[in-house]
Amino acid sequence: MRVASGVRRRELPDTMVSLMVALTFVTGVVDAVGYLALDRVFTGNMTGNVVIFAMAAAGADGLPILGPAFALLAFTGGAFGTGMALRNATSAWNRLNTALLGGGGVLLAVLGGVLAAVGTDAELVRVAVSAATAAVMGEQAAVARKLAIADMTTVVVTSTLTSLASETMVADRFRSLWHRRAVAIVAIGLGALAGALLLRVGPEWPMFVAAGLSLAVAGAGHRVSVRHG
Template identity: 55%
Template sequence: MSTPLADPPQTRNPYALSRLAHLAPMLALTFTTGIVDAVGYLGLDRVFTGNMTGNVVILGMALAGADKLPVVGPSLALAAFMVGAIVSGRVLRTAGTGWTRRTTTMFAVVAALVVLTGVLAAVAGRPAEPVALTITGGLAFAMGLQAAAARHLSVADVTTVVVTSTITGLAADSWLGLRTGQRWPRRVLAVVLIAAGAFTGALLLRVHLSAGLFAAAVLIIAATTFGHAVTARDVRRSTEAEGCGR
């Protein structure tokens, strides 16, 4: 009998997993990305640690000398994000489909990194540039891990780090556009949640730079625990049903 949440190489997950086990955590992680990006942009010299499109645009304008925009921070965030995505993709390469133990591990590492950057921010107070860049790199690496793990789960319209494609689908598939069926509730939720996360992150910055990071870490831990627990429950029920059918 297979071990619950095992990682069989290059095989499809044989269990019918609850869609809620994937969707709800991804929406929660979208909210946390809003918090982390607000902390990065407002507290770490206009750097996005989750939204790499923003960093590419900022970097392009900065290279043109516009408005004294930062170059080092966005460049570091881009590089760290890509490394994180590579690491996560490598780990999940043979993990099979669906939520597995490796998926849980990736999100747990994300939470740990966000906690560590929060601790560093708390100790540093108003961080000097080297410390600020360390926090930026750590957060971007964590968001790269998260984005690649979310991509592996393939929850439609919820990438956890950007909502441009989600907004495009919401408008293009609407009654005024293609008039095709669409998952508009999750699309609207994804957009609203990342905005609400940014709003929350901006408010928490009034308390301290680390406040938003600790709040984001708690939510990441909760989302990961929920996803893992619901998946384990579905695997257990599937295994019991298979046993009864024999």
């Protein structure tokens, strides 16, 4: 019984890491949509939006200002609302996590439907869809932060890459290629690749894929929490 209990204790964090990797992939997918189809707006990577907004405010030619500005505000709002909802929760998965990520998945599906119906030609549509997607990503990032899975923010790559290079690679050399930090970086890159490829079919398809994955993570997380509860 002791061995079985130990296996279950190890299984839970390993499963949570896998779920956070899936959400990191989702970030790559929606960032590809934002940058390539919604006028160079990052919906998950807020560092990029800060830089684009600042350069646009300085008068740099051809850079959007409304999209990054609203995406920053929406991401912050999504993270704030999620933080308020989870402020008294523990770091364990709970029903609120399931509801938040599930609701985010539904919203991504709705946004995919909007893109399928009206396209991306109108600036108002691009700004609204990118802002709504950023709100979902802010929610996702806040859930991941509350779950506190080390190195799994689901949206930030720069600090993860720094930690991988300056700590993991120094200590483990070639074994660092299999570290969760490396996996997170690869996941967001593969997500962006998938998003860019799916855009060739239509802007709605990467959103539908992101929605499906978010819903799958919500369901899987709930099942794991019930099993280990």
